[in-house]
Amino acid sequence: xxxxxxxxxxxxxxxxVVLPTxxxxxxxxxxxxNETGRFLWERLEKDTQKDELVKALLAEYDVTEELAARxxxxxxARLKELDFLA
Amino acid sequence: xxxxxxIAGLRIRMDTDGRxxxxxxxxxxxxxAEADIVITSHPEELQKRQPxxxxxxxxxxxxxxxxxxxxxxxxxxxxxxxxxxxDGYAYLFSAPCGTGKSTHTALWRxxxxxxxxxxxDDKPALRLENGRWYAYGTPWSGKTDQNTNIRAPLGGICVLxxxxxxxxxPYNGVRxxxxxxxxxxxxNVPEARGRLLELLDDLLAKVxxxxxxxxxxxxxxxxxxxxxxxxxxxRFE
Numbered sequence: 001x002x003x004x005x006x007x008x009x010x011x012x013x014x015x016x017v018v019l020p021t022x023x024x025x026x027x028x029x030x031x032x033x034n035e036t037g038r039f040l041w042e043r044l045e046k047d048t049q050k051d052e053l054v055k056a057l058l059a060e061y062d063v064t065e066e067l068a069a070r071x072x073x074x075x076x077a078r079l080k081e082l083d084f085l086a
Numbered sequence: 087x088x089x090x091x092x093i094a095g096l097r098i099r100m101d102t103d104g105r106x107x108x109x110x111x112x113x114x115x116x117x118x119a120e121a122d123i124v125i126t127s128h129p130e131e132l133q134k135r136q137p138x139x140x141x142x143x144x145x146x147x148x149x150x151x152x153x154x155x156x157x158x159x160x161x162x163x164x165x166x167x168x169x170x171x172x173d174g175y176a177y178l179f180s181a182p183c184g185t186g187k188s189t190h191t192a193l194w195r196x197x198x199x200x201x202x203x204x205x206x207d208d209k210p211a212l213r214l215e216n217g218r219w220y221a222y223g224t225p226w227s228g229k230t231d232q233n234t235n236i237r238a239p240l241g242g243i244c245v246l247x248x249x250x251x252x253x254x255x256p257y258n259g260v261r262x263x264x265x266x267x268x269x270x271x272x273x274n275v276p277e278a279r280g281r282l283l284e285l286l287d288d289l290l291a292k293v294x295x296x297x298x299x300x301x302x303x304x305x306x307x308x309x310x311x312x313x314x315x316x317x318x319x320x321r322f323e
Binding site: 006007008010011012013014015017019021022028030032 | 258259260262263264267272274275276279280283284286287290291
């Protein structure tokens with residue numbers, strides 16, 4: 001599981017902003033990510049798996065495994081909905 | 087015939103006719119060995135997609151677009167705005183087409199007279215030079231030919247919306263970034279878009295950005311003038 005190529009991610013005015021380029025999406029979108037979103041996004045720039053993402057969240061944040069798994073599920077579902085995954 | 091121009095502090099090389107050549111004339115300079123930006127335009131291709139435009143208009147639009155896309159490589163960006171200079175600072179009024187950017191700067195000229203110089207009525211160039219933001223006039227100024235070949239430190243940018251009262255307030259954060267992103271060229275390549283976001287981040291940290299609801303009355307000019315000039319002086323002097 002991996003993001004498509006062609007996104008740019010930068011910090012703008014203290015927030016994480018993502019812009020798609022090339023033919024990534026049909027729309028000229030502007031996206032913001034919260035801290036957890038950025039954490040997962042940056043891991044999804046390389047090929048990874050759901051359980052690896054959950055493990056990474058658990059290592060970084062003081063959360064239960066259940067909550068970490070739910071966060072990963074929600075995030076991935078949203079990326080699929082937007083057709084952002086390769 | 088290719089000619090050299092000094093635009094936004096950069097040496098620009100292009101071969102143009104008609105309106106583009108005429109509006110570029112005040113920026114022409116003697117030819118040198120190497121240009122910073124070579125403009126290649128394809129007006130015929132643009133006209134295929136926009137058949138209602140004349141070939142002359144297509145050249146004007148495509149040379150402008152080529153210039154503003156390449157400007158990103160020189161710490162510069164375009165903001166779709168009507169820009170004036172007054173008391174040594176440039177002030178930009180940005181908004182989607184039809185909101186009344188030009189109407190608002192025309193009010194500034196009506197209220198404050200000859201102190202107000204029209205920098206560029208539609209597409210001023212901004213550049214980050216030695217850590218400071220400057221606004222430049224360019225030959226590409228939209229429907230009108232109102233542009234002046236000068237540079238001024240950028241005093242503020244105001245995003246306009248139409249209203250029934252005149253209200254201005256600081257505009258910060260990612261919302262302001264997105265408003266400005268909507269009013270610039272976003273080349274469809276990752277490096278350029280990344281650079282654009284980095285420049286915007288720097289711009290928002292240094293330059294006062296405002297959001298204003300405004301009417302068509304002269305009071306609108308007084309309200310934006312008071313807030314913007316006061317803050318420019320406070321921040322930069």
